[in-house]
Amino acid sequence: MTEGVAVTPALEIEGVSLSFGGLRALTDVTFSVAEGSITSVIGPNGAGKTSLFNAISGFYKPDKGSIRFHGAAIDRLHAPERARLGLARTFQNIALFRGMTVLDNIKLGRHAHMRTGLIDALFYFGRARREEMALRAEVEQRIIDFLEIDHIRKASVAALPYGLRKRVELARALAMRPKILMLDEPVAGMNREETEDMARFILDVKEEWGTTILMVEHDMGMVMDISDHVVVLNFGQVIAQGLPAEVQRDSAVIDAYLGSGDVGDLRRRLTGAAA
């Protein structure tokens, strides 16, 4: 980054507040996600991380504040329109389409970028056939190979183990060719090996595809390893942000986790990750 030249961040969250009835889920949240970075949002359970993601995706409408995507405000856009701009995400509790195969789930990721209309589709002629063939080739070559899920492409997602379902959900988000990829706890509930695979995929997505990544994660080892920037939420407020190493030393962060009651373990995870 050149000194003095302002580079527009991929995503800017500015003064966002959100409440559910009397409960304040987010209070004046401000931070930005640099283009091409991996930015992680951490914080205890109930801190408002998923709510923040939902506000960015367009499911929740903030009471105050603004969200900018590559410099342009997207506050008035509905969820599907934000998706079409290049905002993709996965869900904390996996939201795949259970009645479909892995392949069809992934193909759905490209939905918004295709043009086939109803009449084309009924006759499966011309554009419909062309687009579907191009889609199949792209999904096979760029995504299925990349994420190493060749063996399950025709499987029904309902039959897959948890770790693979998370990977299929990532595949579907990647099929959107996103500019910004939001991952809500991508390795929660995974074993060591699956976690390492996922961390490698996330790094590859950033490096090979140049995709900006915004991630919520509890696995401090992974957060500290792969993040460029870390934002800490507690009770809906940003209590610290900066480089992983800075955040780790921040006393407010340690206090936030003290408040969560899981002191020893979290202190160990916070400091152990640097080693």
Add this chain to the structure above:
Amino acid sequence: MRIGAARQTYAADEALFETTVQRAWFAGLLAALVAFPFMADAYWLYLACLVAINVASATGLNILTGYTGLVSLGQAAFMGIGAYTVAVLEIRFGTPFLLNLVAAGLLAAAGGILVGIPSLRVKGLYLAIATIAASFILHFVFANWTSVTNGVTGLSMPPARLFGVALDTSFRMYWLIVPVTVLMVMGAANLFRTRIGRAFIAIRDRDISAEVLGIPLLRYKLMSFALSSFYAGVAGGLWAYFFRVVTPESFPLVMSIFYLAAIIVGGMGTILGPILGAAFMTMVPEVLKLGVGWLSPWVPDAVALLSPVRTIVFGALIVGFLVFEPQGLAEIWRRVRRFFHLWPFKT
């Protein structure tokens, strides 16, 4: 299974009929459909036409209910729109039947879009009730818009004409009804190989994540309603040409229940389901009629019992399939095929 990068391989893998065996089966089926009218008597031809009309309408309902997850009890009313459109166009303007059928589909589709508008907010039972309300409103229109529909007396219409030949027998109508139905079923099969069909299923399975993928819910729900009612409208148009009398009582609510039953019994969310289900459910009353014929020497008012018994049997079939075979006849068919595929090596 490993698929190479060659384009041909993907094309083969994405084809409607993936294997030579499947293609052969389909060719055989088409040949049987062509041969059937030359071998069947008038009664079986009549039944075949009725089955085909019901397959077309049930396939439409399956797009909406089976694939998009929106329950509708308005399918018969949309057929009514199609039937009246055809009757009015035929009687007043004598326009060609293909044009009339397309107009029937389009007008019914417009009706479907109107009825579908609440579907963004209301779901499940409430949407079903909204569609029932719509069928009552349509019934009221059919019965009272006398200048167009001729009120409760209804409309009697001339047969469709093809190159000067009047399609006035089941044999002749068969050549109109069955090809149109085959086209409509293939259209549905194609649809679910493309983005549009996938979007419908996505909305059925999990509408929140559909939105995250850039699928506008209302637009696709309305599209599903429109397509489903287009199928109903064309089926209703065929129905009108087949029976040639259209009255407000021709498309009662129980007929909508019949179509819902057909897709449940056949298997929702499959292409085969509505075909098997509509055929099965059309045959049930015929079998009951036979039974009544046998009983009549002993039970004097057996004929009077026919209608209530039919309703009870439909109800029992719906409940029975929902409880014991929720995937319907299509699933039973799959199991039978698997059995013969492995037989005699494994059972």
